[in-house]
Amino acid sequence: MEHIECLIIGSGPAGYTAAIYAARADMKPVVYEGMQPGGQLTITTDVENYPGYPNGIMGPEMMELFKTQAVRLGTDVRFGLITSVDFSSGKPPYIVSVDDNIQISAATVIISTGASARWLGIPSETRLNGSGVSACAVCDGFFFRQQPVAIVGGGDTACEEASYLAKICSKVYMLVRGDNFRASKAMQHRVLNTPNIEVLFNTDTDEILGDKAVTGLRVKNNKTGETREVEIGGFFVAIGHTPNTTIFKPWIEMDATGYIITKPDSTHTNVEGVFACGDAQDKTYRQAVTAAGTGCMAALDAERYLSSVMHSK
Template identity: 50%
Template sequence: MIKKVHNCVIMGSGPAGYSSAIYASRANLNPILFVGPQPGGQLTTTTNIDNYLGFPTGITGVSFIEKCERQAKRFNTKIINKSVSNVYLSDKNKGIHRLFFEKEYIDSRGIIIATGSSPKFLGIEKERKLIGLGVSFCATCDGFFHKEKNVAVVGGGDTALEEANYLSKICKNVYLIVRKNYLKASKALQYRILKRKNVNILYCSNVIKIIGNDFLEGIEIFNHEKKIYTKFLISGLFIAIGHIPNTDIFKNQLYLDDGGYIIVKKGTTITNKPGVFAAGDVQDPNYRQAITSAGSGCMAALDLEKYLSS
């Protein structure tokens, strides 16, 4: 029995994955979407989304993803609630790519990778439990909910300072908790942060305890230079120590940058393998927003359609 070769298989069920599925479906590519290990991606850990176009009163992350799924199904996207464990990516133009899941496999002429990225955690108690309940990894996503309140940002790199700068405009006080005795961020960002009067930089410090049971109430930090423990009452803790793109199974097959993100041709979603496209956070270390992910998902579907018809 000859196994069917599909036109479009999508890996990932965040905004990039569902956006590409909708566009691919409407182009009669009959896409198959693998949900992956975290259905809906990082958005499902966000309490409310207030900055996505078309939702004037906001929407919860879970509800948003549910609507994306329903829309994809409306155009007959086949959704498989499993994860791809390994891939074989062909080097040939119009070659056949193979994706393995559990004890099965599926072949396709085109693949859209929208596996996203995972935030790095501090590794302390209650950190994961209170995600969306005060603990966040995105200031532009969740900062609004802490307007005129005290918050903390963990990290000393560019991302952390960008988060702190954004929060300083809407929050009462921002505590920037830096493990080292210096900032790693660019000089321009450092200069901007040092001018913010409501940003308090706590060097040589680590968050050792999260206070609160049902929602975040505060944190305890330890200054390992002065050997001092200090408690801070805050409503938001923004962890900005980096993200890890979900690209392990693509190593040695796709070109990745030093951070592990998939490299795409500028202005497109095209990877180094014919018929393989990447969308969303898995190829975007800079913006990491739902709306930009959805946009690149659209691009990936259009790029794939063009590839198959050329």
């Protein structure tokens, strides 16, 4: 069976940054790319908030550069999905299955499997994704400054993102499915007291309008059946994210949604030799730069862990 010193699961900003650091520490990292090589940024257009690109960069191009850098420094990047892990021994090496048919063993495992935004599932949302439809207000709100936008969701994140958008956009329509928010009282107050946020309760998205880019929205009151059209430039979905962590569930400590819990000020999980970084353990910031930052931490933590094991022998 092949033995790997540092196995990195996932090829987004967190995984590739971990790879860059692990390769430079001579840990011979192997990255398995998973079903979305390059991660979430490969489904977006301009990235304008990642430092070092003064004119912005397209998401897919940026992730190619991450990969090139990781490979140049000695990372072995492989196409394949980790389909199961066995951390039951609580001590490395751990056995991991790739594509359900190959087994490898790993001395350290870095989990950087990210999270997937939840979508409404209507055709116009898919058609206009990246052309005005987004699941990240902090990432894409800037492109709609001084324009009206809409946001769907009634939880804390939706309220937080609506408040963020209200500072840069002329008007924010907030679509809440029920007749009340799910958000905390404090967040509700903040939204309800922001003059340019109009909250539409009992409201569903009927259709996002626009040919090549979002130009408007048809909403439907789910109590009266009444529809209404509003002009918007951007449509934001804030109905939650699902971390890609199901295969780790039997062993790794997680919160109720599936976000991995790491030990304070580190990327250590509850299982020895297993580290987590990026969106898989971050429900608060969810940005490329924070994912990269924690990817760096995970590689440093893994390297220190390996050295401590070596010295204790």
